[in-house]
Amino acid sequence: MKNNYITIQINGEPFNCPNNMSIYDLICYFDINSKLVLVEYNKDMIYDNQFIDILLKQNDKLEIITIVGGG
Incomplete structure (x- = not known):
């Protein structure tokens, strides 16, 4: 049976995600504005x-x- 999850590193921390996830999907998952x-x-x-x-x-x-504005 094929494993449906992979482990990647995000900012030095392990993160398990589906093996068909794109970077765009990941950005959406974390609710980050891709721009x-x-x-x-x-x-x-x-x-x-x-x-x-x-x-x-x-x-x-x-x-x-992430880029944040400030003042």
């Missing part, structure tokens, strides 16, 4: 227009930085 986030995927910066095309794989490493 206000920076994502490093396996040490490469990626753009928001790439989020939907990249499916997460076992042991992927993501750094997710």
